[in-house]
Amino acid sequence: MDPHQVKIKLVTRDQDQALHVAPNPLYVPVSLKRYGLSEILNHLLETESPVPFEFIIDGTILKGSLNDYLTSNGLSSEAFLTLEYTRAVLPPKFLASF
Amino acid sequence: PSYDSMTEDRSIESPEHKRPYAEAQQLWLHADEATRDLTAGLSEQLRLILEPTLATKLRGDYKTGKRLNMKRIIPYIASQFRKDKIWMRRTKPSKREYQIMIAVDDSKSMSESNAVNIAFQSISMVSKALTQLESGQLAVAKFGTDAQIVHPFEKPFNTESGIQVFRKFLFDDTKTDVKNLVVKSLSVFSEARASGDSELWQLQIILSDGVCEDHSTLQRLVRKAREEKIMIVFVIIDCINDQESILDMNQVTYVPTVGGPPQLHVTKYLDSFPFEYYVVVHNIKELPDMLALILRQYFSEISSS
Ligand SMILES: [Mg+2]
Numbered sequence: 397m398d399p400h401q402v403k404i405k406l407v408t409r410d411q412d413q414a415l416h417v418a419p420n421p422l423y424v425p426v427s428l429k430r431y432g433l434s435e436i437l438n439h440l441l442e443t444e445s446p447v448p449f450e451f452i453i454d455g456t457i458l459k460g461s462l463n464d465y466l467t468s469n470g471l472s473s474e475a476f477l478t479l480e481y482t483r484a485v486l487p488p489k490f491l492a493s494f
Numbered sequence: 495p496s497y498d499s500m501t502e503d504r505s506i507e508s509p510e511h512k513r514p515y516a517e518a519q520q521l522w523l524h525a526d527e528a529t530r531d532l533t534a535g536l537s538e539q540l541r542l543i544l545e546p547t548l549a550t551k552l553r554g555d556y557k558t559g560k561r562l563n564m565k566r567i568i569p570y571i572a573s574q575f576r577k578d579k580i581w582m583r584r585t586k587p588s589k590r591e592y593q594i595m596i597a598v599d600d601s602k603s604m605s606e607s608n609a610v611n612i613a614f615q616s617i618s619m620v621s622k623a624l625t626q627l628e629s630g631q632l633a634v635a636k637f638g639t640d641a642q643i644v645h646p647f648e649k650p651f652n653t654e655s656g657i658q659v660f661r662k663f664l665f666d667d668t669k670t671d672v673k674n675l676v677v678k679s680l681s682v683f684s685e686a687r688a689s690g691d692s693e694l695w696q697l698q699i700i701l702s703d704g705v706c707e708d709h710s711t712l713q714r715l716v717r718k719a720r721e722e723k724i725m726i727v728f729v730i731i732d733c734i735n736d737q738e739s740i741l742d743m744n745q746v747t748y749v750p751t752v753g754g755p756p757q758l759h760v761t762k763y764l765d766s767f768p769f770e771y772y773v774v775v776h777n778i779k780e781l782p783d784m785l786a787l788i789l790r791q792y793f794s795e796i797s798s799s
């Protein structure tokens with residue numbers, strides 16, 4: 397495994413305190429996409445059943461992997477990314493297979 | 495000597511990415527002033543650790559000396575005073591020679607976390623303190639995507655060297671390859687040792703924000719360094735912002751499970767930190783004591799093993 401990692405922090409504007417995670421920075425693989433990040437967040441929040449989350453970095457929704465984001469923005473894994481998370485608004489068929 | 499794998503840039507007008515001289519000069523003067531009061535203290539602490547005064551022992555069989563060796567008296571008389579090496583003399587404490595390499599992280603994450611000031615001040619302070627000790631050699635290296643010597647062991651260190659070193663640090667490298675640094679440093683050290691004497695102590699002080707990949711491979715390399723009697727201590731320059739401290743940083747690992755998806759684990763980043771001897775520093779005032787602490791720890795552990 398080639399463990400290229402990047403430092404991130406997870407923040408939210410959601411009013412629900414139950415969705416607030418501790419501000420500790422996280423060192424994660426750059427290969428992570430929405431699903432993997434959502435899994436980590438659920439783990440940190442100790443949710444009973446998984447809540448799908450969406451991630452916004454600097455105003456844009458993360459569609460691919462963190463590495464895709466870094467590359468398309470001319471950044472390296474030296475960056476410290478702030479990931480704002482919100483409950484994902486997924487089409488019904490997606491929710492069913494989540 | 496040429497360090498094949500960690501060559502110093504010897505070209506005169508280097509097209510290499512460097513800070514303008516005037517800028518580096520200003521940075522050096524500021525760092526120098528900011529660390530003036532701390533340097534003497536660090537120098538003294540280092541003197542105590544690196545140059546222990548060995549209790550002078552009385553030794554040997556000499557024809558004249560300070561004290562009679564009682565065990566030799568009877569053989570002396572019995573041999574009709576021929577076995578006359580019956581005296582002991584004070585031995586001189588053997589002076590330890592050392593080589594210290596300060597390896598500083600030149601990656602972009604250093605500027606993201608404001609570690610730059612502390613890095614510059616640290617280079618200034620440690621280099622001045624070591625120069626005051628006068629019994630060893632100092633080298634400075636930078637690392638990021640690659641590792642490079644920016645001041646070699648053979649060269650004495652002064653203000654001009656300091657400025658030239660500062661010119662090389664831009665803190666904009668796009669990777670933090672600590673593995674590569676350790677591998678290359680080990681070969682520099684072993685080459686230096688080959689031409690030196692056996693009482694040579696080699697030490698590397700790594701200055702970095704501490705964020706690096708592949709802790710397990712690094713752990714093996716650190717062990718290898720230890721086997722080669724090369725001491726490596728790691729000074730983590732942590733940010734002042736409470737919420738972003740490396741002390742609280744977590745990392746994720748995926749542990750393979752039998753017949754299922756890998757299991758997610760969230761662990762403390764520093765729990766797997768591969769450098770056994772490390773300290774976390776938040777401002778420059780902490781460095782002298784912290785550095786002395788890990789060095790003392792290291793020396794006491796190796797002397798007891
Ligand atoms: Mg870095």
